Amino acid sequence: MSYIFAYKIMCLGKTVELAAFVISISTICIGSFIMVARMKALTQIIGLLVMENGIFLAASAIIGGMPFFVEIALFFDIFVFVIIIEIFVYKVNRLFTHIDTSRMKSLKG
């Protein structure tokens, strides 16, 4: 599917670019799958980071990376994200006595 996407829509010519882009799209798909399928809080974070990895690979595959300043800022953003989400994992662990997100079901409807 990623291959068709890369080949038909993006019209990538060179083989190296094509391969890298296909891999990056697959990585993004796998990342989102991990997020949906796993119930542990930590694995959800891992899924998100896998997705971010895929996006960076896509960026460097098709356009040779983002402008320098933007990349630094993105890196900083993800760094802050990880720190903040770890604080939340700590809180979830303390309050729910486990980091299983399927225990969160008091808010519905």
Place this chain on the structure above:
Amino acid sequence: MFILLIILIPFVLSLLALAIKKEKILGIINAFGYAILFGMCLLFTKNFISGGSVPINLWKTFYIDSLSVFFILTTAIVALAASIYSVGYIGVEVKEGVISARKAGGYFHLFNLFCFTMLVVPLLNNLAMVWITIEMTTLVSAFLVGFHNVKESIEAAWKYIIICSVGITFALLGVIFFYYTSSVNAGINSLNWTRMIEGAHLFDHNVVKIAFLFIIVGYGTKAGLAPMHNWLPDAHSQALSPISGLLSGVLLKISLYAILRFVILANIALGYAFCSKLLIIFGLFSVAVAAGFILVQRDLKRLLAYSSVENIGLATLGIGLGPYGGIFAGLLHIFNHAVVKAFMFFCAGEAVRVYRTNSIFKIRGMLQCMPFTAVAMFLGLFALVGLPPFAIFISKLSIIISAFKGRYYFVSALMLIFIALAFAGLLHHITRVILGNKPQTVERPKELLSTKIALLFLGIFILGLGLWTPPVFCDLLTNCQKIIFSFAENPGH
């Protein structure tokens, strides 16, 4: 330069919040800071309009046109009301021992950082930087959602941060696709919006279509459009009430602003039909889903949150109907909804504070308990559902008019049905909350002065804009409409 001074205010205030220990003094300083910010914004808007609305481009990093000014003005108004409301709200929470004085300082620190990030978003020229600042708003406000450190609020904060981050990651992919097509097809090696707009007519059609889909799903998650709205009622119901007002009033609109920037790019490349179709579908679906959930709601703040989903859907629908005057209507609706929803959340916050529950079945007889807030909430309810003398009536009507103008009869019929359903649901639930006999256990509290001031301040806009639109504001909206269409009028295809 002046505008940069404006956005420096919340930053300075956030540092002050760490230095000052007394929460009462801190709250008052905070409110004064935002009053100054609001005054400066008004002055800036007036100068901007009288100077012919020429876009300001500072060092290629900041780009300010009518669209940015409109969103900054909305943010400033809601932020001022929220900061006034916070003075009393946080004071009482500290007095009752719900939060400690040290945490109150933390609250004001985060509040200011949150406002700072939201004010920066409309100023930036670089689309990746816009993405980063929008992600920052999520990260900062997650602490404000999970402020109480109990199971429900942590759950809401977790959902909020995870769903919004994933959504916005897709938006980043969309940004990268836009960058790809602009560098390959148009030869512009820059993420600056002003540069990309020059070559937008050369963009590759398929890539732009895919990219715009990613953008609308990604930023749509943050804006609370229907299939991706799950975080919204949780976060809004668990956040502190001033923050609920800010989340619903401004945060959702800021990501709509990001979508608008891409709508302009995609319009030039594809013509309006493609974006229009997508925006109408998402908007209508949001209205439909929200109308259903409003009818069966049992939680007062969740009810208001679903009403936000409905209204954001209407605004999106308005923007989708752009060629028929829908942009004007949509933006007017964004402004009106921001003001009214903040107003309603402040009233609901007072009710929740006094009754110590969110449940609609337990909050009864507000009129006996706190007359001023109850009357305000009643009027706010009429404004929210769109009854005449209030401002939302005009914007809803003009969205419907533009739908008829565009011969979208089916869409407008469906929209009217869903609006009527939401109208019935809101009226049913909220009148039950306001009228009736109050429970014996609840004593009559003292109504806070700061709440009254905040409600009156927002009330001026709710009623005033319904009766008379200031020419400056009208010019601003017309200019926004022009920005979205002036580029699209000379397509390259």
